[in-house]
Amino acid sequence: MQKLLLLGDEAIAQGALDAGISGVYAYPGTPSTEITEYIQHSKKAKEEGIHCTWSANEKTAMEAAVGVSYTGRRALVCMKHVGLNVAADPFTNSAVTGANGGLVYLIADDPSMHSSQDEQDSRSYARFAQIPCMEPSNQQEAYDMIRYAFDLSEKLQTPVLFRVTTRMAHSRSGVELREGRGQNPVKLDPNPKRFILLPANARVLYKELLAKQPEFENRALQDGFNAYLEGSDKKLGIIACGIGYNYLQENFGGKCPHPVLKVSQYPIPRTWVKKITDECDKVLIVEEGYPIYEELIRGYLDASGKILGRLDGTLPRDGELNPNILAKALGLPKTCGEPIPDVVVARPPSLCNGCPHADTYTALNEAMKEYGRGHVFGDIGCYTLGALPPYGAIGSTVDMGASITMAKGAADAGLRPAVAVIGDSTFTHSGMTGLLDAVNDKSSITVIIMDNSTTGMTGGQDSAAFGKIEQICMGLGVEKEHIRVITPLKNNHDENVRVMKEEIAYQGVSVIVPRRECIQTAVRHAKEAAKAKKA
Amino acid sequence: MKKDIILAGVGGQGILSIATVIGRAAVANGMYLKQAEVHGMSQRGGDVQSHLRISTEPICSDLIPEGKADLIISVEPMESLRYLPMLNADGWVITNNVPFKNVPDYPSDADLEKAMKSVKNMIAFNADQLAREIGSPRSANMVILGAAADKLGLPYEEFEKAVAAIFAAKGEDIVSANLKAMASGREQSQK
Structure with a gap:
């Protein structure tokens, strides 16, 4: 198949088009904007009348997409992390209704706040709403995982949160495309109560959501986006989430000698967490964002020293990761070049001439x-x-x-x-x-x-x-x-x-x-x- | 073969078109590529950089580690210095020497020149002037690309092919203006 050089955002957009969406619903926000723009410029969207105009805000966008899912068709919703605060009401409640047509919420986080007022980690939202979460480590995965996310959504009747961070969204690489597929026909959910969250219905639907939890974890174990990579040096094991995996491998030329649990789908399978904590002396948890799973795996009162990560200072508590931060955490030598000369001053963004x-x-x-x-x-x-x-x-x-x-x-x-x-x-x-x-x-x-x-x-x-x-x-x-x-x-x-x-x-x-x-x-x-x- | 390149400039100066040409040439030659770009707030007149990695082997990280870049290609002199911690000991800096002064505390010409002279391997020249001389004043970024071309590990013709392909839609004139710009930068670098 055709290979294209795509931004992470573009790979997601192309993946969604090829997965047979009937619409993208979004409000612009860095680093998510290019997804919707790509679909707006695509020939397929024009030919097939795929919805792609901007919504007034993230809440209206998400609700419209829930309406698309209600009809049995597929919808992608895109926003930056803080947009999900605006859309939190439909977000959490659509976890309770569940999905009919495939429903994927693409949330682009901005650790280090390149263009944002905070660095909240949307994986927290996925845990809060108790829905599956995907986090690709490269552009090809981003493309492949979007179709998978739609399939998972339809199979388990749940919205899926698809999380990317700035570097994933705005980095370009080669992506091999698959055969595209068509849109779903309109087909209402056989359960007429699914989208009526009266308390009596909601109690039933919420129990359904809770009952799905083991299957969400099981899919994360079985479906191939997470992997347990064996390693001979068991003094340390590493749980590497999202693009943290790339920074880890960069430090070892792609051949990490330690056991690695590569995570691109949540909830992280407990079987593998147990395996890596059992077989390794210490376990470093690499998360591009909040130390969410680190805290879970560590436990609130942990003082054993076995778990390393952002909470004990092995990695910085805030900000995005990079290969050098990982090198330091792994005890590898510094590689820094010459220092920045004193004459170099800050050049903050400013209003354009003529603004x-x-x-x-x-x-x-x-x-x-x-x-x-x-x-x-x-x-x-x-x-x-x-x-x-x-x-x-x-x-x-x-x-x-x-x-x-x-x-x-x-x-x-x-x-x-x-x-x-x-x-x-x-x-x-x-x-x-x-x-x-x-x-x-x-x-x-x-x-x-x-x-x-x-x-x-x-x-x-x-x-x-x-x-x-x-x-x-x-x-x-x-x-x-x-x-x-x-x-x-x-x-x-x-x-x-x-x-x-x-x-x-x-x-x-x-x-x-x-x-x-x-x-x-x-x-x-x-x-x-x-x-x-x-x- | 593997080249790690930092592209530097000020938002709006067109560093991404340099990346597009190098990237196209690399991919046409079957190489892997990763390129981290800056979008959003910094594009409004702030400092911007892009990490471009090309390699015959698969690439792990989207970001280049500190001290590992082979080249800094910059369209602004002060910006060429901002990323020195990224450059390896034998790496080269190739930059336009025309300042873009949009901050009040921009260094004096003398201080800037002194700092640039202290860089081990540097090619700095007035790319704006060369672009004007060949009659396409907006192609200073292609002049700088031309000056870097011999250090990118691919035959020069590959960049010519990439320029021809990328600008084909804009017409023959634009293609030839960009080729000329690139050639004049290359000639300058060989002096």
Whole structure:
């Protein structure tokens, strides 16, 4: 079959297409975005009408996918790790309903927080919901395991969590493809109560979920994605999860002399954990994320010194792994080259030249000058960079939509003025309901919805808010005369400062919409237009 | 044969197209490849790097271990120094020497030059100027690739073939501009 050079994300997307999905449902988030984009650009998706437009947020995405599964067809859901917090309600409850058509939740974790506000480990969620979890160690596995995950989902009638981390998602390698298969026909579940979680049904379904647990572990033992690799040096055994396995093998040229339990499917089979802890003097547990299985295997009160990992300092407690961290844990010599010369300074990310947010922040800083620091609540997107010099414009960034609700809470507590800064896509993701709270309470806040007409930080995906912001605000009850649209440009600076000052002074809910297209997508759209004109 | 390469630059400078050409040449010659890229927040004007590993044997890790890289290929001088801990003792640094100054504390020309001179094996030159001289100012990254080509362990023609294949869809002019850029970088490196 054909061999392609694919990112981990792309291998997953191609695997899902070849596994016969009827739709992908997603909200953009690094490092998961490229999966949905790949499907959007695929010929097969176009020809077969596979759903692939962006959802308003991760919760709506997951619920739509549960609806697809309800019909007997297959759906893939994609999001970054923190998106699963937003979708936690359908996530945990769909574990209780179980799946009809194959249902796979692709969650991309970001240890070391390359583009995230935390490094939560989604394997915890799989344990919490008590569903199977897959974690590939390379691109070929990612491709193969996605089809397996759909099959497992249908066979055991359960959603499957498919976890990747940043390096898996954004690393490229050769992938051999298999023959694709078609979509499922619509076929409702024979159990008419499966998706009705009335307490009486839920109690029955929850017992079914509990009864499946031994089979989940048995599949992880039997189905070939986990492996027990014998080794002669039994002073140490290693349980290596996900891409931790690659870093381990890198240190031994692919020939680790110790027994290794390679883990790509959870729950980790107890039979093999017992074998490796029985036959080895010590066992190192390598997890790219939280020490979840380390703590389980170690036990809460363990003081034996037999188990090594992140909890005893053999590996760092936080951050992603790499070959050097593994080398140190294994007592292998350091290989570091020359040190970084002193002249090299940090180069943090910054807003692009010509970015509309830059003009908005310059105006906002001037409008807010008289109030001092701490009055502006930020949100998640490119404009979070407004926290850094030269702007220093925002005083908070917590989670999607929290700018509006935190400003409201601060206003409730007496902070005046209280200003929220939120992007257009983030506003429709999680800002609208908070704005409704503020309207209902007549809170004294000003919400600045920075409309660059795209989801910028993740590379310019369509925004669900496009062309709808004023109508949404009016629909939620914001007074029309306090919805002000401005154009963030240097030439409009004085006018924009004046509008901001007026609305910040208003004792009630006001909305300002600085509207100018993202400079990146504007350039792209200009190129596309020129190309279309040429053709 | 195995080459571990760090590609370095600033978000938006096009280091991934260098990786694409090398990767294509390697795979066309039956080699294994792993390439870890940076996407997301850092792409907004921050420092970016990519780990590119090509080998005739299967590759374990997506990330190159410290002190094991054979080459640092950089499109910005300060960035070429950021990854020195990754370079092996005999490794080479090949870089554009035109600074991209988007931070207030960017080092002075003299300090930067001094630090670059202290690197054992370095090829540094003005790739922007060479790109302008051949009439394609946006191809400085292909000039740098050309300067690195002789150290990548594959015949030069393989990179030419890769460029031709990758840019074919964009037309004959773009292909020949990139080939020219690569050739001028290679010539510079041989001086």
